[in-house]
Amino acid sequence: MTLSHTQLVELANRFGTPLYVYHAEKIKEQYETLQKAFENCNSRFFYACKALTNINILKYMEQLGANIDCVSIHEVNLALKAGFTPERILFTPNCVDFTEIEAGKDLGVNLNIDNISILEQFGNKYGGSYPICIRFNPHIMGGGNYKISTGHVDSKFGISIHQMRHIERIVKSTGLNVKGVHMHTGSDIKDINVFLQGLEIMFEIAEHFPDLAFVDLGSGFKVPYHEDDVSTDVAELGARVCDAFKKYEKETGRRFEVWFEPGKFLVSEAGYFIVKANVIKQTTATVFVGVNSGFNHLIRPMFYEAYHRIENISNPFGNPRIYTVVGHICETDTFAWDRKISEVREGDYLVFYNAGAYGFEMSSNFNSRLKPAEVLVKDGEALLIRKRDEFEDLLRNQIEVL
Numbered sequence: 001m002t003l004s005h006t007q008l009v010e011l012a013n014r015f016g017t018p019l020y021v022y023h024a025e026k027i028k029e030q031y032e033t034l035q036k037a038f039e040n041c042n043s044r045f046f047y048a049c050k051a052l053t054n055i056n057i058l059k060y061m062e063q064l065g066a067n068i069d070c071v072s073i074h075e076v077n078l079a080l081k082a083g084f085t086p087e088r089i090l091f092t093p094n095c096v097d098f099t100e101i102e103a104g105k106d107l108g109v110n111l112n113i114d115n116i117s118i119l120e121q122f123g124n125k126y127g128g129s130y131p132i133c134i135r136f137n138p139h140i141m142g143g144g145n146y147k148i149s150t151g152h153v154d155s156k157f158g159i160s161i162h163q164m165r166h167i168e169r170i171v172k173s174t175g176l177n178v179k180g181v182h183m184h185t186g187s188d189i190k191d192i193n194v195f196l197q198g199l200e201i202m203f204e205i206a207e208h209f210p211d212l213a214f215v216d217l218g219s220g221f222k223v224p225y226h227e228d229d230v231s232t233d234v235a236e237l238g239a240r241v242c243d244a245f246k247k248y249e250k251e252t253g254r255r256f257e258v259w260f261e262p263g264k265f266l267v268s269e270a271g272y273f274i275v276k277a278n279v280i281k282q283t284t285a286t287v288f289v290g291v292n293s294g295f296n297h298l299i300r301p302m303f304y305e306a307y308h309r310i311e312n313i314s315n316p317f318g319n320p321r322i323y324t325v326v327g328h329i330c331e332t333d334t335f336a337w338d339r340k341i342s343e344v345r346e347g348d349y350l351v352f353y354n355a356g357a358y359g360f361e362m363s364s365n366f367n368s369r370l371k372p373a374e375v376l377v378k379d380g381e382a383l384l385i386r387k388r389d390e391f392e393d394l395l396r397n398q399i400e401v402l
């Protein structure tokens with residue numbers, strides 16, 4: 001399910017560029033794909049909203065029936081504003097101070113704790129009066145094995161599975177009520193065995209917590225960025241994960257909900273970023289297309305060396321040529337090297353695909369450039385959901401004292 005070149009050109013003409021466009025029905029399709037894949041488990045999906053937090057996207061997720069995963073107290077408040085009840089909110093912060101955890105507790109959301117020190121403070125203060133989830137670092141390595149790295153901390157996230165004895169001591173002495181265990185290995189995982197290995201570790205961890213109600217397997221679902229990329233086979237993953245839970249239930253008599261926190265999977269492909277070719281610049285070795293945007297609007301290529309498919313929607317049938325697509329920021333600002341694109345003329349619109357996740361969300365006003373507008377296409381209608389920055393926005397919150 002995609003928006004056509006013609007539709008995108010119309011939106012660019014109507015709302016101007018640079019422009020982020022999100023396709024509601026594509027988000028719905030992705031959500032339903034997940035639901036269907038895990039229909040044989042007791043599953044719940046929490047949209048990892050840091051991927052895209054426009055309030056309309058949050059409301060749409062709420063209407064779809066999704067739950068939501070938040071990494072800051074402000075995301076929690078946005079989620080509440082979008083209509084999520086606290087029970088549907090999971091708060092998974094990292095390296096926040098204790099008062100932010102307490103603020104989440106006061107709002108009644110599900111708490112995911114990923115630090116021994118916080119766990120201890122929480123237990124000392126609240127005992128078992130408020131259920132919690134513990135985030136583990138399972139030290140999983142892709143490729144069929146997990147690596148146990150004693151004494152070497154390789155990630156700031158989660159509590160190492162090797163600290164289990166310490167956790168148990170805290171739980172025992174404070175009476176903490178551990179309702180969930182969580183892992184999120186983070187990467188674009190296309191090998192579903194990585195999830196299944198993680199699940200085996202989670203089942204081992206579960207033995208230490210008699211009151212467990214859910215196992216949260218995080219995210220890491222891969223979406224195709226390259227033309228020839230594969231995405232995580234969620235249907236296969238769903239079947240295998242549900243089987244594993246059934247088997248576990250048969251062996252132990254214990255039945256858990258399975259939780260996931262997809263961000264990218266739900267919104268990446270639903271997003272389009274449209275820019276205009278300002279100039280064509282031929283140097284001795286390279287033909288540059290300089291567009292009216294930069295890493296201040298879409299940082300993934302410069303930040304993660306991410307690949308985004310680019311098409312010339314103004315001249316889709318032009319002769320393909322090789323271009324290096326750059327932004328207009330005064331800093332190395334390359335979107336794509338040596339990319340085959342239909343001939344680009346000055347003034348043409350280019351589209352970046354898969355721009356829904358970590359696109360607008362990571363934008364800035366660097367170079368005193370204005371942030372783009374955002375449009376939601378829903379039921380065939382184009383709705384402006386954020387107006388383009390104006391000059392005054394650059395001065396907002398500044399205090400002129402001179």
Ligand SMILES: *Cc1c(COP(=O)(O)O)cnc(C)c1O
Nearest residue numbers: 048092184219220261262263264
């Ligand atoms: C970012 C994040 C996710 C989402 O990751 P995606 O790759 O966007 O699916 C899920 N869970 C947690 C805890 C996260 O921090």
